[in-house]
Amino acid sequence: MLTLYHAPISPNSRRVWITLLEKGLEFELVEIKVDGEQFKPEFLAINPFHHIPVLVDDGFNIVESLAILDYLEVRYPTPAMLPKDAKDLAIARIVQLVTVNELLPAATTFLPEFLGLPGGDPEKIEKAQQKITTVLKFFESLLDNRPYFGSENLTLAEVVAGTVVDVLPSVGISLSDWSLD
Numbered sequence: 001m002l003t004l005y006h007a008p009i010s011p012n013s014r015r016v017w018i019t020l021l022e023k024g025l026e027f028e029l030v031e032i033k034v035d036g037e038q039f040k041p042e043f044l045a046i047n048p049f050h051h052i053p054v055l056v057d058d059g060f061n062i063v064e065s066l067a068i069l070d071y072l073e074v075r076y077p078t079p080a081m082l083p084k085d086a087k088d089l090a091i092a093r094i095v096q097l098v099t100v101n102e103l104l105p106a107a108t109t110f111l112p113e114f115l116g117l118p119g120g121d122p123e124k125i126e127k128a129q130q131k132i133t134t135v136l137k138f139f140e141s142l143l144d145n146r147p148y149f150g151s152e153n154l155t156l157a158e159v160v161a162g163t164v165v166d167v168l169p170s171v172g173i174s175l176s177d178w179s180l181d
Protein backbone atom coordinates (compact mmCIF):
# COMPACT_ATOMS: atom_id res chain seq x y z
CA MET A 1 0.00 0.00 0.00
CA LEU A 2 1.34 3.42 -1.01
CA THR A 3 0.61 6.52 1.07
CA LEU A 4 1.64 10.02 0.00
CA TYR A 5 1.87 12.78 2.60
CA HIS A 6 1.12 15.75 0.42
CA ALA A 7 0.27 19.45 0.17
CA PRO A 8 -1.27 20.54 -3.16
CA ILE A 9 0.43 23.95 -2.98
CA SER A 10 3.91 22.38 -2.95
CA PRO A 11 5.70 21.74 -6.27
CA ASN A 12 7.98 19.29 -4.43
CA SER A 13 4.93 17.30 -3.45
CA ARG A 14 3.01 17.71 -6.73
CA ARG A 15 5.86 16.07 -8.68
CA VAL A 16 5.38 12.87 -6.66
CA TRP A 17 1.58 13.01 -6.89
CA ILE A 18 1.75 13.39 -10.70
CA THR A 19 4.24 10.52 -11.01
CA LEU A 20 1.95 8.23 -9.01
CA LEU A 21 -0.93 9.19 -11.33
CA GLU A 22 1.16 8.78 -14.52
CA LYS A 23 2.26 5.33 -13.39
CA GLY A 24 -1.36 4.41 -12.71
CA LEU A 25 -0.62 3.41 -9.11
CA GLU A 26 -3.22 3.21 -6.37
CA PHE A 27 -2.34 5.32 -3.37
CA GLU A 28 -3.77 6.98 -0.32
CA LEU A 29 -3.37 10.75 -0.16
CA VAL A 30 -2.86 12.31 3.27
CA GLU A 31 -2.98 16.09 3.12
CA ILE A 32 -0.64 17.89 5.52
CA LYS A 33 -1.36 21.55 6.14
CA VAL A 34 2.07 23.18 6.10
CA ASP A 35 0.95 25.93 8.45
CA GLY A 36 2.06 23.86 11.44
CA GLU A 37 0.70 20.34 11.00
CA GLN A 38 4.13 19.25 9.75
CA PHE A 39 5.56 19.79 13.26
CA LYS A 40 3.14 17.36 14.94
CA PRO A 41 4.93 14.41 16.59
CA GLU A 42 3.06 11.90 14.36
CA PHE A 43 4.46 13.56 11.23
CA LEU A 44 7.95 14.17 12.70
CA ALA A 45 8.08 10.42 13.33
CA ILE A 46 7.74 9.97 9.55
CA ASN A 47 10.01 12.87 8.53
CA PRO A 48 12.18 14.46 11.25
CA PHE A 49 12.90 17.35 8.83
CA HIS A 50 9.14 18.25 8.79
CA HIS A 51 8.93 18.42 4.99
CA ILE A 52 6.36 17.03 2.63
CA PRO A 53 6.34 15.00 0.46
CA VAL A 54 6.86 11.67 2.14
CA LEU A 55 5.95 8.41 0.43
CA VAL A 56 5.34 5.31 2.53
CA ASP A 57 5.40 2.01 0.65
CA ASP A 58 4.40 -0.94 2.84
CA GLY A 59 6.02 0.60 5.92
CA PHE A 60 9.10 1.91 4.09
CA ASN A 61 9.36 5.71 4.51
CA ILE A 62 10.93 7.72 1.69
CA VAL A 63 11.69 11.43 2.10
CA GLU A 64 13.15 13.86 -0.51
CA SER A 65 11.03 14.15 -3.64
CA LEU A 66 13.78 13.23 -6.13
CA ALA A 67 14.66 10.12 -4.09
CA ILE A 68 10.95 9.23 -4.13
CA LEU A 69 10.86 9.58 -7.93
CA ASP A 70 13.95 7.36 -8.33
CA TYR A 71 12.33 4.80 -6.02
CA LEU A 72 9.08 4.80 -7.98
CA GLU A 73 10.90 4.45 -11.31
CA VAL A 74 12.78 1.35 -10.18
CA ARG A 75 10.02 -0.22 -8.06
CA TYR A 76 7.23 0.46 -10.59
CA PRO A 77 9.06 0.58 -13.96
CA THR A 78 5.97 0.69 -16.21
CA PRO A 79 5.49 3.10 -17.89
CA ALA A 80 9.22 3.96 -18.00
CA MET A 81 9.66 7.61 -17.10
CA LEU A 82 13.44 7.96 -17.44
CA PRO A 83 15.47 7.47 -20.65
CA LYS A 84 17.91 4.54 -20.82
CA ASP A 85 20.47 6.18 -23.13
CA ALA A 86 23.30 7.83 -21.15
CA LYS A 87 23.03 11.28 -22.80
CA ASP A 88 19.23 11.30 -22.66
CA LEU A 89 19.27 10.28 -19.01
CA ALA A 90 21.78 13.06 -18.29
CA ILE A 91 19.45 15.57 -19.99
CA ALA A 92 16.46 14.39 -17.93
CA ARG A 93 18.44 14.57 -14.69
CA ILE A 94 19.90 17.99 -15.60
CA VAL A 95 16.38 19.33 -16.13
CA GLN A 96 15.27 17.93 -12.77
CA LEU A 97 18.22 19.35 -10.85
CA VAL A 98 18.29 22.74 -12.59
CA THR A 99 14.58 23.03 -11.76
CA VAL A 100 15.19 22.26 -8.09
CA ASN A 101 18.43 24.23 -7.66
CA GLU A 102 17.91 27.24 -9.98
CA LEU A 103 14.34 27.65 -11.19
CA LEU A 104 12.39 26.89 -8.02
CA PRO A 105 14.42 29.26 -5.78
CA ALA A 106 14.05 32.04 -8.39
CA ALA A 107 10.30 31.40 -8.75
CA THR A 108 9.93 31.45 -4.95
CA THR A 109 11.03 35.11 -4.99
CA PHE A 110 7.62 35.82 -6.54
CA LEU A 111 5.74 33.98 -3.79
CA PRO A 112 4.51 37.13 -1.97
CA GLU A 113 2.99 38.35 -5.26
CA PHE A 114 1.45 34.92 -5.88
CA LEU A 115 -0.15 35.02 -2.43
CA GLY A 116 -1.37 38.58 -2.93
CA LEU A 117 0.98 39.93 -0.24
CA PRO A 118 3.06 43.14 -0.56
CA GLY A 119 5.86 42.67 -3.12
CA GLY A 120 9.48 41.83 -2.31
CA ASP A 121 12.80 43.61 -2.97
CA PRO A 122 12.77 44.94 -6.62
CA GLU A 123 16.50 44.13 -7.05
CA LYS A 124 15.95 40.51 -5.99
CA ILE A 125 12.92 40.28 -8.26
CA GLU A 126 14.94 41.57 -11.25
CA LYS A 127 17.69 39.01 -10.56
CA ALA A 128 15.12 36.24 -10.18
CA GLN A 129 13.52 37.26 -13.48
CA GLN A 130 16.94 37.07 -15.22
CA LYS A 131 17.60 33.67 -13.66
CA ILE A 132 14.26 32.35 -14.89
CA THR A 133 15.01 33.58 -18.44
CA THR A 134 18.43 31.87 -18.31
CA VAL A 135 16.85 28.61 -17.15
CA LEU A 136 14.12 28.67 -19.82
CA LYS A 137 16.68 29.42 -22.56
CA PHE A 138 18.83 26.57 -21.26
CA PHE A 139 15.87 24.17 -21.18
CA GLU A 140 14.99 25.12 -24.75
CA SER A 141 18.59 24.37 -25.81
CA LEU A 142 18.19 20.83 -24.41
CA LEU A 143 15.18 20.05 -26.59
CA ASP A 144 15.65 18.40 -29.99
CA ASN A 145 13.09 17.15 -32.48
CA ARG A 146 11.55 14.87 -29.84
CA PRO A 147 8.54 16.13 -27.86
CA TYR A 148 10.11 15.55 -24.42
CA PHE A 149 13.53 16.08 -22.85
CA GLY A 150 15.69 13.26 -24.23
CA SER A 151 12.64 11.14 -24.96
CA GLU A 152 9.65 10.38 -27.18
CA ASN A 153 7.58 9.86 -24.00
CA LEU A 154 6.81 11.85 -20.88
CA THR A 155 9.66 11.66 -18.37
CA LEU A 156 10.33 12.67 -14.80
CA ALA A 157 12.09 15.74 -16.26
CA GLU A 158 8.76 17.17 -17.48
CA VAL A 159 7.06 16.16 -14.25
CA VAL A 160 9.62 18.05 -12.16
CA ALA A 161 10.01 21.09 -14.43
CA GLY A 162 6.29 21.18 -15.24
CA THR A 163 5.20 21.69 -11.64
CA VAL A 164 7.28 24.90 -11.51
CA VAL A 165 7.12 26.23 -15.11
CA ASP A 166 3.34 25.86 -14.87
CA VAL A 167 3.03 28.52 -12.13
CA LEU A 168 5.25 31.12 -13.87
CA PRO A 169 2.36 32.82 -15.78
CA SER A 170 0.45 33.30 -12.52
CA VAL A 171 3.37 35.38 -11.20
CA GLY A 172 3.55 37.46 -14.38
CA ILE A 173 6.13 35.53 -16.41
CA SER A 174 4.75 34.83 -19.86
CA LEU A 175 5.63 31.53 -21.52
CA SER A 176 4.48 32.63 -24.97
CA ASP A 177 8.06 33.22 -26.23
CA TRP A 178 9.11 29.68 -25.30
CA SER A 179 8.49 26.26 -26.80
CA LEU A 180 7.97 24.88 -23.29
CA ASP A 181 4.33 25.76 -22.62
Ligand SMILES: N[C@@H](CCC(=O)N[C@@H](CS)C(=O)NCC(=O)O)C(=O)O
Nearest residue numbers: 010012034038050051052053064065
Ligand atom coordinates in the same frame (compact mmCIF):
# COMPACT_ATOMS: atom_id res chain seq x y z
N1 LIG B 1 14.21 18.80 -0.70
C1 LIG B 1 12.87 18.49 -0.24
C2 LIG B 1 12.15 19.79 0.00
C3 LIG B 1 10.78 19.57 0.60
C4 LIG B 1 10.16 20.88 1.09
O1 LIG B 1 10.87 21.89 1.25
N2 LIG B 1 8.86 20.86 1.33
C5 LIG B 1 8.19 22.06 1.83
C6 LIG B 1 6.95 22.31 1.00
S1 LIG B 1 7.39 22.84 -0.64
C7 LIG B 1 7.76 21.83 3.26
O2 LIG B 1 7.43 20.73 3.65
N3 LIG B 1 7.77 22.91 4.06
C8 LIG B 1 7.35 22.87 5.43
C9 LIG B 1 8.52 22.80 6.39
O3 LIG B 1 9.67 22.63 5.96
O4 LIG B 1 8.29 22.94 7.59
C10 LIG B 1 12.15 17.63 -1.28
O5 LIG B 1 12.46 17.77 -2.47
O6 LIG B 1 11.31 16.80 -0.91
